[in-house]
Amino acid sequence: MPRRHARADVPPVPRRCHLDRAARGRIFPAVKFPFRKMHGLGNDFVVLDARRRADLRLTPARAAALADRHTGVGCDQVIVLEPVEAGQGATADVFMRIRNPDGSEAGACGNATRCVAHLVAAETGRPRVTVRTVSGDLPAEALPDGLWRVDMGPARLDWQDIPLAREFDTLHLPLSRGPIGDPAACSLGNPHATFFVPDLSRIRLDTFGPSLERDPLFPEGANIGFAQAIAPDHLRLLMWERSAGPTRACGSGACAALVNAHRRGLAGRRATVSLPGGDLLVEWREEDGHVLMTGPVATAFTGELDLEALSAAAA
DSSP, rough: OOOOOTTSSOOOOEEEEEEGGTTTTOOOEEEEEEEEEEEEEEEEEEEEEEOSSSSOOOOOOHHHHHHHHHHHHHHSSSEEEEEOOOOOOOOOOEEEEEEEETTTTOOOHHHHHHHHHHHHHHHOOOEEEEEEETTEEEEEOOOSOOOOOOEEEEOSSSSSTTOSSOOOOOOOOOOOOTTOOOEEESSSSSSSEEESSOOOGOHHHHEEEEEEEETTTOOOOEEEEEHHHHHHHHEEEEEEETTTEEEEEOOOHHHHHHHHHHHSSSSSEEEEETTEEEEEEEEETTTOOOOEEEEEEEEEEEEEEEEHHHHHHOO
């Protein structure tokens, strides 16, 4: 079989390069952007540090392509670290932007906050970090046992804070699907509705979650939790996250479950919330109404993104 020879007028393609068709066939080195895959109890994130780089330009379409579990890296949320803008106050160490798998922006994420606080603490050597989000500042503290505790701020209980489409008592919403109904709602920087059920094993998230998340009662959608009170200090919880679907853990959802369970007389102000990915310790502090969440942090792997390939996937 004759040996093929490269044409003299066509330069060899270097390794780790790609063809930029928009540039008339010229070949350019791929633009790489490092990422870190992290998770809190299986609630997983692609974390991108854009504090010193302006070339990320993470559009909603790019975020959705990155979060796709079949053709991207895959995650429950894409997390972007950004600098705290001048004039916003110097109390925060980093700004955390949260993108859902469909590219939409979320206001808060407790598990991601622990992950980001862990990264910033590793840089600064300080055990206390304040993470800024579009919903407010979230102080976090490293504990001696390797866990992180996040102050999720006060639970917001007014119907306008969640928000609801019209005025209702947030302790008892007129919402049901089949055998489940009468949820309680609150906001922890994002909207939550918690349904209390006697047997969590009978709940199928894919049956109830999609329609409840998009119910007209929630103009911005809602995170849907199904909780079973095991004891005053123990809840079991399944979560259907807004724009993400079922997740192994949801920090703000665990906080909402404890707040709503206490309001219903089903739990005290401090409880272990057991999710498919593991346990979170949640406390609703009486003196100021703030909700504290404690849990672990883990890094799964690190890698590099090809930004142009990501743009092509998002096209």
